[in-house]
Amino acid sequence: MNKPFELGVTVGRFQTLHTGHVYMIEKAAAVCEKVGIFVGSSQESGTAKNPYTYEQRERFLREVFGDTVEIYPLPDIGVGNTSKWGDYVLKNVRERFGKAPDLLVSGKEERRVSWFDSVEGVSVAELYVSKIIDMSASRMREFFIEDRLDEWKKYTPKPLWDDYDEMKAAVLAAKDNMFTDSI
Template structure:
């Protein structure tokens, strides 16, 4: 089985995230993609984030009707920092007879060598790079060549249109009470959950 893994804060999860997952699944012929909301992010101020339970619940609402896309709480249920290399190792232990594919945006591959133990991520998973027009093919090829000079890495590139929205922008829309505009970028149940819980 070919398993995709898409991690992130998902604060909140929006249609751009889902589109990334679906494009990776389709273009790389994956059997399933797991959306993995971060538990204790090493790179973000948790005081500005919703609880893992709230973000996980929104992820589950967002994918419940999408065939082949699921949610994993492997990071949310962990007490330790949510480093990707640890998550990948956990997936490898659970699915040791399957192929893993870690999905990231092209902006992340640009500094992948600076991540915590990127060689371990590349050891256990292929890397799917979603390029939304930020970088030329030549630049990505040069970047992959550079990474391979440091540690072995197998990169698959997927081109897809950029959806011009971010979780930060969506939070701002809610804080400014622009609900109709925010709703356009969210699954209906995710939108209703945010309104009911007054999350932002």
């Protein structure tokens, strides 16, 4: 199949993967021959904001997407959402794929607009995927804390339903740990 873009990438923490994330990744797959998912804050786990390890998040993404995407860790470097972060993302994409991405796929957030401003000679198209649901990973974690399985299932891809106990245990164990290295 001929798609308009060769390589699309998306960056997210996926701390809890929900149907909004899935929709965004599916949109990337619809227009890109290859999709790279970079899991941000990959060095962090066991905190209220980042309860899951990189390995858990990678597995959850695999359970939903199988081998149709490539998944890589992307540790934080402490610079926030700036062009310096964009340089870092591009460096990681180049290391993994041997080239810059053709397309960055993300939810429409102002903080991503300046990622690639300082990068000369690189033109990366951007696809902003509108929210189809009013949901966030923070709210998804609250469903675990509030023991609201039915609400959680409404916004969770079915392949992850069997992971509920593992996911809930991680969130409950981490909910009072407010320390975070991620920005």
